Amino acid sequence: MITAVRKPLEEIMGFAAPYSRVLLLGCNECVTVCYAGGRKEVGILASALSMAFLKEGKKLDIVEQTLERQCDPEYVEEIAQTIDQYDAVFSMACGCGVQTVAGRYKDKPVFPMVNTMFMGASERQGVWAERCAGCGECVLGRTGGICPVARCSKRIFNGPCGGSTKGKCEIDPGVDCAWQLIWDRLKALGRTDLYSEIMPAKDWRSAKDGGPRRIVREDLLS
């Protein structure tokens, strides 16, 4: 999923300053799962904002709503009838959702309420970690299911750098060395042969480095 964390209240208050009535818009997908921008967080932020404004002797009218998916035009259409009632939209979705709303309602200012972080997975309750950098050419089949692009600090291939010590990355002793994990897993799988195969210099075109990407599925085009 896409992970996010809520922006500091002061920053959000800065966005709100020129407005008197805003739509605080949550999303039911990734940001709900990582407790950053779902229905519950919409409620929490709405109260926090209202209180902060009251304290300053001001009033901000906040209407709460949560869409099924803000990155999907179909659901974003749901606010078409009511959008004119608001001065601005405060989106609690990830960057994809914010942009879908902003792209649909061009004359309405849309502000992000969260900092979108990474594609990751939950390690345990309250902890999420980066797992995939969307490089567009997945190598997990050769690396024991552990991603060197997302999980190695240097995004290197063909084994660890010299800074790998006792399974930890030189960037921080709290960070596992991805290549140690890869090696351990390949050993457990009896596939160290994959490790000895040198991977050629990666083709970064399929990653973000080739420019903004899109997927076109001819079979689904209407």
Added chain:
Amino acid sequence: MAWADKLKSNEFAVVAEMETPKGVDISDFVAAARQLKGRVDAVLIPDMSFAVMRLGALSGAVVLKQQGLEPIVQFSCRDRNRLALQADLLGAQVLGVTSVMAVAGEPVAMGDHLDAKPVYDLTPASFLEAAAGMAKGLDLAGQELKGKPKFCLGARIEPWADDAELAQRLTEAKAAVAKGASFLVAPAVFDLEAFGEFMKQAKGLGVPVIAGVLLLKSVGMARYLNQNLPGVAISEATIRRIRSASDRTAECVKIAAETIKGLKPLCGGALIITAGWEDRLPEILDASGL
């Protein structure tokens, strides 16, 4: 004369662009350089333009310096992060190369290493900031340098397709000058009248504008530029002139020379770009009366 002094002299500056070779055989490069000695004020060395891997610009600059030419080195932000760019700025300084300018760099997709990972850590504007900071003795991290480098900084005015874009370019150029650029390199000129109009606005920038003069090589190239380069409009009259000439290359040299002459009263100098035809530079200079 050092490039910085030339800029202060208010005389029309003549700069030739020279691509470094793709490989280590520098004989043609040196031969072309020798022909330019005493005839141009500086030589601008692009940094792997169009993302084609070749001998590094700084190395090329040192070779040119050994030949008695005054190099201006381009730094592409595409290939190096802020550590490497600053390190090479220091490197340039200790090698006696002081005139530098940054370019964003054409995308990797245009070049010959399509699978490369581009960097784009700094922009040309933040590069200027870095260089200006270094001249004050501090790097981008705020750390003190041992010895302060002294640069003559330039910046490029990117092409524009319409008036709105031109306004944006002028704003960028103004910011570059405020950040320390002491010369500006404008896109290739094919329409002197339009360029004259541009210069009316660019005069206020307060530093010499060096206009590009791109040697056309064929009718095909002219048509390609018209279609693919923003703001380029090579007239049908020019294209007809090339097509009907008995010696087309000589005609192209003549056209370039006329542009250079036409630029003299308009701006601070000309940057002659031959894109691989460096051996034609002396002819162009002859025809321009330079």
